[in-house]
Amino acid sequence: MLVNVVVAMVEAVIVLGFVMTFAGFLTWVERKQSAVMQDRIGANRADIFGIRLIGLFHPIADGLKMLTKEDFIPAKADRALFVIAPVVSLFFALCAFATIPFGDFVQFGPRQIPLQVAKVNIGLLFVFAMISMEIYGVVLAGWASRNNYSFLGALRASALMLSYELPLGAAIIGVLMVYHSLEIGEIIQRQGELLFGFLPKWGIFVQPLGFVVFLAAGLAATKRVPFDTPEGESEIIGYFVEYSGMKFGMFMLTDLVETVVIAALATSLFLGGWQFPYLTSHGFLLPGGALSPVAHPWVVVLQIVSFTVKVALLCWFLMLLRWTLPRFRYDQAMRLGWLFMFPLSLINILVSGAVMTWIS
Amino acid sequence: MIRKPTYSELDRAYFPGLLAGTWVTARHFFANLTRHVLGLVYPPARRRASVTIQYPEQHRPLSPRLRTLHRLTKRADGSPRCVACMMCETVCPALCIYIVAKEKPDPDFEKQPESFIIDLGRCVFCGFCVEACPEDAIRMDTAILEFSALSREDLVFNMEQLLRLEPVETDTAS
Numbered sequence: 001m002l003v004n005v006v007v008a009m010v011e012a013v014i015v016l017g018f019v020m021t022f023a024g025f026l027t028w029v030e031r032k033q034s035a036v037m038q039d040r041i042g043a044n045r046a047d048i049f050g051i052r053l054i055g056l057f058h059p060i061a062d063g064l065k066m067l068t069k070e071d072f073i074p075a076k077a078d079r080a081l082f083v084i085a086p087v088v089s090l091f092f093a094l095c096a097f098a099t100i101p102f103g104d105f106v107q108f109g110p111r112q113i114p115l116q117v118a119k120v121n122i123g124l125l126f127v128f129a130m131i132s133m134e135i136y137g138v139v140l141a142g143w144a145s146r147n148n149y150s151f152l153g154a155l156r157a158s159a160l161m162l163s164y165e166l167p168l169g170a171a172i173i174g175v176l177m178v179y180h181s182l183e184i185g186e187i188i189q190r191q192g193e194l195l196f197g198f199l200p201k202w203g204i205f206v207q208p209l210g211f212v213v214f215l216a217a218g219l220a221a222t223k224r225v226p227f228d229t230p231e232g233e234s235e236i237i238g239y240f241v242e243y244s245g246m247k248f249g250m251f252m253l254t255d256l257v258e259t260v261v262i263a264a265l266a267t268s269l270f271l272g273g274w275q276f277p278y279l280t281s282h283g284f285l286l287p288g289g290a291l292s293p294v295a296h297p298w299v300v301v302l303q304i305v306s307f308t309v310k311v312a313l314l315c316w317f318l319m320l321l322r323w324t325l326p327r328f329r330y331d332q333a334m335r336l337g338w339l340f341m342f343p344l345s346l347i348n349i350l351v352s353g354a355v356m357t358w359i360s
Numbered sequence: 361m362i363r364k365p366t367y368s369e370l371d372r373a374y375f376p377g378l379l380a381g382t383w384v385t386a387r388h389f390f391a392n393l394t395r396h397v398l399g400l401v402y403p404p405a406r407r408r409a410s411v412t413i414q415y416p417e418q419h420r421p422l423s424p425r426l427r428t429l430h431r432l433t434k435r436a437d438g439s440p441r442c443v444a445c446m447m448c449e450t451v452c453p454a455l456c457i458y459i460v461a462k463e464k465p466d467p468d469f470e471k472q473p474e475s476f477i478i479d480l481g482r483c484v485f486c487g488f489c490v491e492a493c494p495e496d497a498i499r500m501d502t503a504i505l506e507f508s509a510l511s512r513e514d515l516v517f518n519m520e521q522l523l524r525l526e527p528v529e530t531d532t533a534s
Contacts, residue, residue, distance in 0.1 A: 033389065035410070036388075036389050036392045036393055036396065036410075037385045037386075037388050037389045037392070038388070039388065039392060039410055039411050040410045040411060040412045041409075041410045041412040041414070212375075320382060320385060320386055320389065321382060323385065324381050324382050324384075324385045325378065325381070325382075
């Protein structure tokens, strides 16, 4: 019993470390990818003892900069809520990784350790609950700043996030119907089966519309461009206008961690998670029936690498969308959520149900 | 009469236009990425990977007629060509040239500047002094654009030695 707790804690530390490093790495990716897309070079000047390393030290420089900035709390602000708001934001964003598996399992002799921090049989609902709790961080930040404009920004942000929770949740009901489970580990297991004899039964092949709606609603629920009206990037007053230093850094980190959450969830549900095509826990099982055995450590490595590569590709795609699209006006974003995304997700459920009934 | 823009059905579907736009930026991304990676091995042939000029290692190419830092030209014997006629001081719209004249024993020239001060904090780099000078004594062709100082006093180039900067092109009319 205690061993299970210790194992879970160690896994939690590893997952946290991986996610925070990945989020910091994403700041570098954002700068470099946007630069390469825009025919320029990007940030490449931060160096340690003369070694520049294509600007990979810039996230460290940014972190140091934020730590050394003045920690300012407005005079009439609610001090407790002001300090707690970024903590709430980051805490729930990081908690969402508790039920997302990075691999199948690792066999240490007689002990089989699942590469998932917590195996809850409503794991998917847990992730959505954590995403919904983000709204508290936003509203707390806007209210505690004691600034009318930042409060309006918080209202905008919370209304946007709430509105897009619906298509987000409804888009995965099709996935539920196909895989008959709410536990993300089981959903990924079932994506290892083959469709028509040769195609892996990934979510994107059985639920293409669900994938598109999920990505769009996920972008909106995490306030990423093109839905970043609440944040606006210096065009409009956002909910964190009174924050400086590391508190602001935590909000920015939350933004990137949420991007990773959406990417990880989309790979788990639609792109097969840690599934390498045709790789089972014993080796490669090709469509013809040929079995090519692979040693267990290599299977684990392949699974973890496959998950990371898929998450990275999706993050790249989300960054590409961010630097291509102009942002929506607020009423356009709300209209899109309620009058287009939500009916589309409902139609997806109807069509999926009809097709499944017709097949069986 | 303002005509409302009409959108075709393909435009209003939003996603085809979105994908077309994303395709353009993705194309730029992959093209530039391959150029960056290949640029590590051998220099680029046709198109550059980025349009960035890495200052201060590289500089933007300047036009030869760009009005940059001033210099006073010299005669063959090293004395300044300036005869302290005050034409540049009079025409300067920013009133940044201060000349004090003294006598030159040579009867061909009669005057020479005792002190020639240009306050670069006031100068607007219009080039009127260059056009007004009858002796071709002042030019703005040094191509020096970096003369920042740490105080306003340091921006007042008040020694003629500071004004006798090496020219970029050789002085053909000597």
